[in-house]
Amino acid sequence: MLDTLEGEALPPLRRHRPNFPWLTTGIRPKPNNQDEIMSEHSIRLEWKAAPHAQQPATYSRDHKATYSAQVSVAVSAASAYLGNSDLADPEQLLVNALASCHMLYFLAICEGNGYVVSSYEDDAVGKVSKNPDGTFWVSDIVLHPKASFSSQKQPDRETLSRLHHRAHKGCFIANSIKTHVSIELG
Numbered sequence: 230m231l232d233t234l235e236g237e238a239l240p241p242l243r244r245h246r247p248n249f250p251w252l253t254t255g256i257r258p259k260p261n262n263q264d265e266i267m268s269e270h271s272i273r274l275e276w277k278a279a280p281h282a283q284q285p286a287t288y289s290r291d292h293k294a295t296y297s298a299q300v301s302v303a304v305s306a307a308s309a310y311l312g313n314s315d316l317a318d319p320e321q322l323l324v325n326a327l328a329s330c331h332m333l334y335f336l337a338i339c340e341g342n343g344y345v346v347s348s349y350e351d352d353a354v355g356k357v358s359k360n361p362d363g364t365f366w367v368s369d370i371v372l373h374p375k376a377s378f379s380s381q382k383q384p385d386r387e388t389l390s391r392l393h394h395r396a397h398k399g400c401f402i403a404n405s406i407k408t409h410v411s412i413e414l415g
Contacts (some may be wrong), residue, residue: 272296284311291316307357320367324355327370327402327410335374335396342392345380355408372412389414 276292290306291313306312307320317325328351339346351374358368374393378384384392393412397403403410 281311282313287311289313294322320355320357323367323406323408324353324370327400327406327408328353328372328374330400330402331372331393331396331412332374334399335376335392338392338395338399339376339378343380343382344378344384344392345382346376347379348377350375367406367408369409369411372410373415374412375415386414 273295274292275295279289279291281287281289290311292304293301294304295301302322303316304322305316305318307318308314312318332349332351336346336349351372353370353372355367356369357365359365376389393414397410397412
């Protein structure tokens with residue numbers, strides 16, 4: 230298990246990442262303001278008042294998140310919070326965002342280091358806990374990534390661990406949350 234991702238015992242990987250040329254060339258896209266915004270991401274959220282299907286004294290938590298003209302996701306609260314278990318919930322979407330970001334960074338690092346990934350899967354799990362002050366939060370996310378490589382060059386277990394460590398360090402979502410993230414390699 231690669232727990233808190235601390236320590237740098239593994240040898241460094243080659244730094245070339247063709248998908249992120251500014252990381253190696255020093256040439257970065259021009260920032261939009263002094264905060265150096267690299268990109269902006271928006272969604273449209275829509276909810277309309279409706280009675281809850283099983284609890285008429287309260288409202289439906291079902292709503293829609295639209296990402297583009299072609300992509301929208303039906304969302305609700307988690308079933309534990311009176312939501313619709315057939316729909317995605319915000320906690321799942323957070324776990325998905327982290328797992329997807331980690332995978333995309335991992336793929337870029339692999340490509341830059343001569344590893345050809347033929348498939349990747351992850352059964353990621355997020356846990357909601359209560360803080361000492363009584364507030365709820367997504368306290369832990371565990372990634373279980375499994376990658377298959379089709380290139381002649383195959384990473385050994387130590388190199389694979391280092392690739393995932395680098396992916397975690399670079400993941401935009403991991404860098405944005407206070408949730409404890411761990412990576413368990415099978």
